[in-house]
Amino acid sequence: TQLLEQSPQFLSIQEGENLTVYCNSSSVFSSLQWYRQEPGEGPVLLVTVVTGGEVKKLKRLTFQFGDARKDSSLHITAAQPGDTGLYLCAGAPPEGNFNKFYFGSGTKLNVKP
Amino acid sequence: KAGVTQTPRYLIKTRGQQVTLSCSPISGHRSVSWYQQTPGQGLQFLFEYFSETQRNKGNFPGRFSGRQFSNSRSEMNVSTLELGDSALYLCASSSGQGGEQYFGPGTRLTVT
Numbered sequence: 465t466q467l468l469e470q471s472p473q474f475l476s477i478q479e480g481e482n483l484t485v486y487c488n489s490s491s492v493f494s495s496l497q498w499y500r501q502e503p504g505e506g507p508v509l510l511v512t513v514v515t516g517g518e519v520k521k522l523k524r525l526t527f528q529f530g531d532a533r534k535d536s537s538l539h540i541t542a543a544q545p546g547d548t549g550l551y552l553c554a555g556a557p558p559e560g561n562f563n564k565f566y567f568g569s570g571t572k573l574n575v576k577p
Numbered sequence: 578k579a580g581v582t583q584t585p586r587y588l589i590k591t592r593g594q595q596v597t598l599s600c601s602p603i604s605g606h607r608s609v610s611w612y613q614q615t616p617g618q619g620l621q622f623l624f625e626y627f628s629e630t631q632r633n634k635g636n637f638p639g640r641f642s643g644r645q646f647s648n649s650r651s652e653m654n655v656s657t658l659e660l661g662d663s664a665l666y667l668c669a670s671s672s673g674q675g676g677e678q679y680f681g682p683g684t685r686l687t688v689t
Contacts, residue, residue: 497678506581506667506680507620552620564633565610565678567620 467491468555470568478576480542485571487553488535494558496529496536497565501550510538543575579604581670581681589687595656598684602649602670608632609651610678611643614665626651627673655686663688 468489477483487496495514499507511520513529513536520527524547526539536553550572554565582601590596602609610633611623622635626645643653649670655662665685669678 499680504682506669506682509677509679512677554620564622564625564635566622567612569619 467566468553468568470551470553470571472571473569474572474574476574476576477543479544481575483540483543483573485538485540485551485573486535487537487555487568489555490534491555492533492558493555494533495556496533497554497556498527498536498538499552499554501552501570507550507552540573543573545575545577548573548575581668581679583666583668583681583684585684586682587685587687589689590658591689592658592660594658595654596658596686598653598655598666598668598686600651600653600668600670600681602651602668603679606670606672606679607649608671608673609645609649610669610671611651611653612667612669613637614667614683615663620667623653658688660688662686 468487471486495512497512498510500510501507511527513527516531516533518529524541528537550570552570553568556565584599600609608627610625612620614620623637624631624643625633629645640656645651665683667680667683669680671678
């Protein structure tokens with residue numbers, strides 16, 4: 465059983481569409497990170513959210529951390545083929561284990577031109 | 578600044594053998610974490626080393642071990658390989674004080 469559940473698992477959309485990926489847990493996290501991973505490479509960090517209710521924007525990507533710090537969402541506006549990849553969320557437990565991150569199962573996004 | 582490097586990138590081993598993977602963190606980073614990534618289980622935390630000491634450990638059998646050297650480089654060892662150990666092994670470096678993690682490209686291990 466994954467500590468962090470991501471949905472949807474797969475998403476195939478047309479260029480220009482909007483989408484939202486969800487990352488949910490029954491556990492509280494001290495911080496939550498979002499990564500994008502392309503085939504044959506390691507995950508690349510997109511953002512870290514720390515405060516409950518926090519919203520961060522990175523160009524067309526909007527990240528939100530839930531008020532209770534148990535869930536997060538990633539919204540992409542006007543998706544482009546370059547957004548294609550595996551999106552992963554990762555949470556750090558609050559008990560001071562700074563680098564013991566729990567990863568979600570990932571959302572595989574395919575943006576068709 | 579050079580990124581995280583992992584060697585080798587690809588490895589094929591036979592069941593029962595042992596293997597050692599290497600990770601060089603970003604200069605100045607003192608923490609190295611190891612993860613196993615498989616299609617079925619996703620990314621799972623193996624262990625983390627900080628200043629040559631194992632600071633955190635995941636739920637993997639004792640066949641999986643690691644160490645960190647004084648220059649922060651880390652090695653991971655898997656003994657008595659099983660078919661299920663086939664995976665992408667990723668290492669990530671960070672400052673170790675709750676800072677951001679940066680991943681290497683991974684080592685693709687295939688056990689036959």
